[in-house]
Amino acid sequence: MEEKKSYSILPDWIHTKNEERLNLEGELSLINPNALSLFYGIIDYAEKYHTSYLPFDGLVKHLCDYGLKIGNPALKTQSSIIEIFKSIYLLLVKKKYCQPELVEKKVVAIILRDPKAPTVDDIKKILESLKNEYEKCSTEEKRPFPSESHFPNFHFYPDVVYVLSLKEFAEKVFSDIKIEQPLCKILLPENQDIFLPSQIFKQLFDFALLKLQLFLSYSESSNLLFKKLKEKFSSLKMLNSMKDLFPLARAEHEILAAITMEILGFTSIEKDLAIWQSCQIVQAIAFKKGVETQRKTIEKGTFDIFLKIAEKTPSFFNRSSLLKLRDSYSNFRVFSLENYIKIVDQFLSEYSSKDASLPLIFAELHNERVYIHRNNFYKHLIDFLDKLFIDLHKKFSDEYTKNAKAFLKEAFIQSEEAFNEYVNEIVNKENSFVVYYLKDALSLYKILLFCESNNSDAKGIVKRFFTVKENGEVILRPFSKIIGLDYQKIIKEAKVFLPFFEQFNFFSWIFSLFRKFAERFDKALDSQLKAKKELPALSEIIHPVISSVKEKKTIPETASEKGGKQQKTKKEKALSYLKSLEEFKDEMIGNSSVEEMLSLYESRWNHILNKKTREDNLKYVKDKIANRIKFIKKPTVENILQEVENIIITDKNLQQLTDQNALKKYITLVFIEYFLKKQK
Structure with missing residues (x-):
């Protein structure tokens, strides 16, 4: 893969008529009158396919087409092309402008190259030379950092040199970047550059700080510069001299930016290249840290707004909901759309968890991640349980109200265990975040612990959902218990709607009725026999009655008796x-x-x-x-x-x-x- 990748890097002489190419063209024109045309055909192939790897068969065919295009009869047949190619091939190989690829001693392709491109051995020597140079730079403040011009005999290409701007260097120097190329080149203003081994890429900032520190230790302008800094920064009022700021690596980025600005004001590339280079490096990183600090401050403010919005949102929201806020809040429009998307993703990544350890709780719902503020979780949970209780209780009550007998014969109502399993199946079919957490009992347990600790209304919610054993094991209770569906109560309610004769055992009722009748008959008979024994003689009863009949009179009604009838x-x-x-x-x-x-x-x-x-x-x-x-x-x-x-x-x-x-x-x-x- 690395070889093919290097083939896409064309030598400079292909697209630039530098001194080396002009000399080569002069030599080719002396070999054969048509050699130069064939050479241009080779360059045309390399530029067309953007490759330095030229298969011989494909190259010959292209040269035929190129000959027709330019109207050169010498390049119209393969035989004439091969003859001309032989005449220039040896010169190109000798001058190291190409190398052949041989299969069974036959040229199957040519690889164009730059004769000044460093070889593997050359790279090793260059790296060793650069390391020695940087060791000297760290102790001599006047010694500038080396540049690519230190190696004029070589042409460096992207496969061996990683090139980046000063701004890119400031952004990547503290990152986890891994540079594959052995060398680095940092582009500074005024067409200056710094050339260094990739191994010491992250140490360049330290080298620059050491140079500045050496310069400020001995420079006559150091005291004047320190006075200006004390006037600008109140945090320096207790310091006595510039050396009290050392080591500069601990100084705040605002102070480093101010120091480099002052020094760049009275230094020049011609007189103090080393200090100028160091100031450029330190200033770029100081500005980057300043921007980073400002960015973090803005991000923190944005995150605070997101959190307030999330807390005011009683239900779940998704990533799209936050992205749409950019259209509603002018504060968010200071970010480009690309940066705003990054901020939203960063916020959701840094502020959400499954167990309420962070402000947002997330769940997977409908193949999408949704979020809710942990302060709103309890109410949403209770609302869901209320709704589930209402729906299930209504479902059961409708069934036993319509046909209690059939309801009580349902398989799920025959035992409390079957009833719990039936409710579990219904709950698991619900499209709700609660189902997501019922499958992750440990996370739900932690969330409910948070709710119980931070919400007085949530007291006892953990016990409602979980049973905690003596060994600390947490077991989720049956869903029917969590929801509040009482199996025994539902059975009792259903039996109320049974027909009268089915609410108890009919035959036992008949027998008990006869038994009670017999008991009452025996009691009545006993009481009558007892009363008969206690009755007076017949003559004692009949006589007064007969006499009373003889003496019977009509008694007129009084007014009070008439009123009594109306009442x-x-x-x-x-x-x-x-x-x-x-x-x-x-x-x-x-x-x-x-x-x-x-x-x-x-x-x-x-x-x-x-x-x-x-x-x-x-x-x-x-x-x-x-x-x-x-x-x-x-x-x-x-x-x-x-x-x-x-x-x-x-x-x-x-x-x-x-x-x-x-x-x-x-x-x-x-x-x-x-x-x-x-x-x-």
Whole structure:
């Protein structure tokens, strides 16, 4: 691969008519009148395919086409081309402008080269010479760094020399760059350059600082320069001389930039090339550090804005959401689009984790990475659990309300273990970040520990999700327990909706009925026999009755007795209302108690996992009932049902509760129970 790569590097003489090429063309023109045309054809092939590797067959064919193009009859046939090529081939090889590639002693290709390009041995000697030169430079402040002109007998190409600008040097000198070429050339202003072995690339800055330090130690202008620095930088007021700043490697980049600016103001390339070179190197790096510091400050400010936006975003967001902020915030438009994308990627990389150890928590959702601020994770988690509870509870309640018998025969309802597995399957099918974390229990455990430590509402959330054994092992609880679905409670609720005769064992009920009847019959018979023994004689009873018949009189009704009859009529009407209420209540509760049915209805319209919200909802409904109960003047079933409808229609808050049917039944049952107890 390295050889093929070097073939793409063309010798300078191919595209530049330098002195060497002009001399070569002169010699070729003396060999054969058509030799120069063939030489130009070779150059044309190299430039066309941008290669110094010329396969002989391909070259000959190209030379035929080139001959037709320029109208040279001597280059129209392969035989004439080969004859002319033979006449110049030996000269090109002798002058080291090309070398042949032989297969079985036959030339199959020629490789163009520069006779002044250094060989492997030459490179070794050049590196040794440069190392010795830099050792001297480190101790002599007036000795300039070597340049490429120190080696005039060689032409250096990119395969052996890594060339970069001063700005690129400042950007890469402290990076993890690995230079493959043995030599480096740094381009300075004023067409100056520094030539050095790649091995000491990262030491050049230290060499430059040492030179400046030597210069400032003995220069007459050092004291004046130090006074100017003290005026500019308050941090230097406690120092007495320039030497107190040494070693310069510890000085701040602003001070280094100021020193080099002052020195460059009174030095010149002709008189102080070494100091000028050192100042250029140190200044470039000082400016780079300044820009880097400024960039980091701007980035830190940008990251702070990102964090505030993330904290105000209650749900998940993705990378695209942050990229779109550039259009909305003028602060972000100071960055180019390319730099802004880099900043966003850097922010997401440095500020996100799976376990809440960093401000952002990430998850993989829909084949995309999404993020949420860790302060918002708990609420989002609870909202998800609330929704899941509502959906599953509604699913189960709809099923057992429609057909309780079929529901109770479902495979998943036959045991608590089967029920837990069924709920697990449903949860795992959800497209939610929670499912992502339920599969990574350790990360979720750490997140919930953070939530519990930083959010008073999250107290007990770890125990809700996990069981911690004595040995410290953390085990995720079944999803049904986490969500709040009670298996036994669902069974109990479902049985309420069974037909009357299926709620208990019919035959045992019949036998118990006969048994109770027999017991009561025996008791009644015993009591009658006992009473018979205690009855007075027949004559003692009959006599007073007969005498009373003889003495019977009609007694007129008094006014109070007539009023009593009217009161009795009102009571009868009230009793009829009560009877209808009792009957309607019995229809609503079946074989359950009022308390059980109220609890069931509330679990449907108020199934929120957040305890505080649930308590607030219940208090609101009870207050509403207490305020509206006075409007029912005549407590008939029809009036109560109408008032319940009015309550729901006129209150938007009540309309937002999930199960409106259960809410209406709840309010109706409270009204009925109130009026029944009031009349007793």
